[in-house]
Amino acid sequence: MLELKEVSFAIRKDGEDVPLVDRVSIRVPKGHFMAIVGPSGCGKTTLLKTIAGLNPESGGALFWDGRDLSKEGDFSPSEIGYVPQFSIAYDPLTVDESVEAATRLRVRCEDTEELDQRIDRVLEETGLRPISDRRVKVLSGGQKRRLGLAMELVSDPKLLLCDEVTSGLDPRSEREIVRLMYDLSRKDGRIVLSVTHSLAHLELYDSILVLHEGRVAFHGPPDQMTHYFSVNDTEEIYPRLATQPSERWHSSWQKHSESYQKMMDKNRARLMNTGELIVPAAPGADEPAESKDVALPGFFTQFATLLSRRWRIFFRDRGQVFLQLAIILIFPVLVTIFSEKASGNIRRFSDTRSDDLMAEIQEQQSVRSDQAKVGSAISGIIMFQVVLLSLMGSNNSAREIAGERPIYEKEKFGGLRPSAYLTSKVAFLACLVIGQSLWMAFFVNFFGTFRGDFIQHAGFLLLVNAAMTAICLAVSSLMRTAEQASLLSIYLVGFQLPLSGAVLALPESVEIFTRPFISAYWAWSGSVEALQTQVHDAVKSVIDTSLSAQEACLYALGAHIVVALIATWAGARRPQWD
Numbered sequence: 365m366l367e368l369k370e371v372s373f374a375i376r377k378d379g380e381d382v383p384l385v386d387r388v389s390i391r392v393p394k395g396h397f398m399a400i401v402g403p404s405g406c407g408k409t410t411l412l413k414t415i416a417g418l419n420p421e422s423g424g425a426l427f428w429d430g431r432d433l434s435k436e437g438d439f440s441p442s443e444i445g446y447v448p449q450f451s452i453a454y455d456p457l458t459v460d461e462s463v464e465a466a467t468r469l470r471v472r473c474e475d476t477e478e479l480d481q482r483i484d485r486v487l488e489e490t491g492l493r494p495i496s497d498r499r500v501k502v503l504s505g506g507q508k509r510r511l512g513l514a515m516e517l518v519s520d521p522k523l524l525l526c527d528e529v530t531s532g533l534d535p536r537s538e539r540e541i542v543r544l545m546y547d548l549s550r551k552d553g554r555i556v557l558s559v560t561h562s563l564a565h566l567e568l569y570d571s572i573l574v575l576h577e578g579r580v581a582f583h584g585p586p587d588q589m590t591h592y593f594s595v596n597d598t599e600e601i602y603p604r605l606a607t608q609p610s611e612r613w614h615s616s617w618q619k620h621s622e623s624y625q626k627m628m629d630k631n632r633a634r635l636m637n638t639g640e641l642i643v644p645a646a647p648g649a650d651e652p653a654e655s656k657d658v659a660l661p662g663f664f665t666q667f668a669t670l671l672s673r674r675w676r677i678f679f680r681d682r683g684q685v686f687l688q689l690a691i692i693l694i695f696p697v698l699v700t701i702f703s704e705k706a707s708g709n710i711r712r713f714s715d716t717r718s719d720d721l722m723a724e725i726q727e728q729q730s731v732r733s734d735q736a737k738v739g740s741a742i743s744g745i746i747m748f749q750v751v752l753l754s755l756m757g758s759n760n761s762a763r764e765i766a767g768e769r770p771i772y773e774k775e776k777f778g779g780l781r782p783s784a785y786l787t788s789k790v791a792f793l794a795c796l797v798i799g800q801s802l803w804m805a806f807f808v809n810f811f812g813t814f815r816g817d818f819i820q821h822a823g824f825l826l827l828v829n830a831a832m833t834a835i836c837l838a839v840s841s842l843m844r845t846a847e848q849a850s851l852l853s854i855y856l857v858g859f860q861l862p863l864s865g866a867v868l869a870l871p872e873s874v875e876i877f878t879r880p881f882i883s884a885y886w887a888w889s890g891s892v893e894a895l896q897t898q899v900h901d902a903v904k905s906v907i908d909t910s911l912s913a914q915e916a917c918l919y920a921l922g923a924h925i926v927v928a929l930i931a932t933w934a935g936a937r938r939p940q941w942d
């Protein structure tokens with residue numbers, strides 16, 4: 365039984381508490397199918413989220429099987445299924461792959477046989493079997509809603525909350541989905557609560573909860589609604605609600621609620637007597653309630669599922685693959701075009717003094733000019749590589765979390781560990797970073813050998829790509845939308861070149877504050893320090909910016925990666941429902 369006693373949820377506005385859900389009291393027995401209806405903005409979704417525990421109630425109490433949820437712990441992830449308004453499946457995957465991933469993430473299966481059985485059962489229950497190999501992208505609205513339900517049913521939840529799963533569907537599909545939810549409520553005593561603003565097909569529900577401005581205006585059998593509101597047709601109920609304030613509806617409902625509760629109890633007894641409703645007996649006293657819960661899979665199963673799903677999505681998205689390949693191939697070619705300029709000889713000043721002073725001055729000027737040309741070309745090429753790898757880093761991760769945040773939040777609600785999620789992202793992005801950085805380093809080195817310690821240079825290229833990828837991943841986990849994350853990441857990369865000091869030295873008063881944060885500076889400086897002495901001197905002769913010791917560069921880039929990953933972790937743990 366789900367019981368709400370005077371449950372309220374308020375937000376703080378202009379220093380005052382504004383209730384969005386106000387003193388809602390209802391009792392919903394096992395095997396019950398209830399609709400939550402009401403005019404747009406009356407608080408239906410807010411109430412559903414409060415029941416789910418996504419909105420902490422600001423007053424009252426929620427009980428589940430007699431357990432006070434706020435005092436004795438919330439629902440376990442397998443006890444509750446929540447089907448939100450948005451699609452929770454990835455377009456490039458098939459129906460079967462989506463349900464399989466949902467099962468692997470939510471349920472600890474003993475073996476593949478159990479896994480297959482679960483998937484088969486859910487596909488059967490939701491009527492998705494004939495289209496199990498179809499991609500999500502091509503599904504109709506009704507099929508997508510079925511898939512949303514299927515992905516929640518994998519853990520066999522005893523409470524299923526559905527938010528507007530029929531909105532935008534044609535009347536036939538709407539009826540089919542309502543029928544499906546009805547069928548789901550007839551199994552194993554499952555409670556199904558469905559938020560809808562449609563007043564069609566209400567006869568299939570066991571009860572209807574009518575909300576008006578966050579307050580209960582009615583909760584009773586569907587065939588009693590027109591009588592209670594003194595209207596001829598259910599379609600007239602919303603205009604009727606608008607005729608008096610919600611407080612009046614609420615107080616008049618309090619006078620009648622008991623008699624309507626009795627009607628619902630009578631209906632339920634009749635259904636149970638005729639066998640239309642079979643509710644399993646409550647677990648015995650010697651049987652612990654937790655034993656009925658489906659156990660969550662371990663960290664490694666969740667990590668492996670997410671990682672393999674990420675690669676599958678990556679390879680199915682031709683645009684992504686093409687963009688990655690284009691970036692990986694074109695960027696090093698761009699650098700190579702300029703590498704010839706950096707290959708010139710660096711002459712030394714002659715040790716023997718000439719008697720001809722003019723000739724000696726001219727010789728020195730010519731040596732200096734050659735030195736400057738080669739030095740600035742080498743510095744420029746190193747910075748070019750660093751900036752392009754920073755750009756790749758931003759492209760790797762700016763949308764990685766923000767672009768799938770609603771799905772991630774949903775999966776977290778279903779028991780996904782943020783640690784497994786973050787580790788899978790790090791593993792996926794590490795592959796991209798290693799491939800991009802080493803390819804860039806080796807390709808450019810092939811056409812114009814690095815005039816110093818190549819391994820150290822390649823290491824700094826790898827680190828700057830890793831640092832920018834990690835920083836943009838942090839941005840992605842902290843921003844609300846993928847657009848915000850992309851924009852901020854592009855600015856972060858855009859500032860790298862001017863603030864690195866590699867092109868123009870910054871005023872000291874600015875440099876002291878910016879330098880610690882500019883990954884490009886540390887990678888450039890570390891690579892320049894890896895050059896042979898003569899080449900290093902040539903570079904130093906053309907730059908005004910001071911260089912840092914390699915250890916310092918290493919620690920700075922390492923710190924960027926660590927701090928960015930900590931920020932990503934904080935962002936990923938923080939709930940971010942709309």
Ligand SMILES: Nc1ncnc2c1ncn2[C@@H]1O[C@H](COP(=O)(O)OP(=O)(O)OP(=O)(O)O)[C@@H](O)[C@H]1O
Pocket residue numbers: 375384402403404405406407408409410411561
């Ligand atoms: N976190 C929030 N902060 C401020 N206002 C909110 C918040 N959540 C909901 N609201 C407001 O509370 C009211 C109820 O929102 P809710 O989404 O629950 O309505 P609804 O009945 O589900 O509407 P619809 O049928 O249009 O989906 C709306 O006016 C909404 O703007």
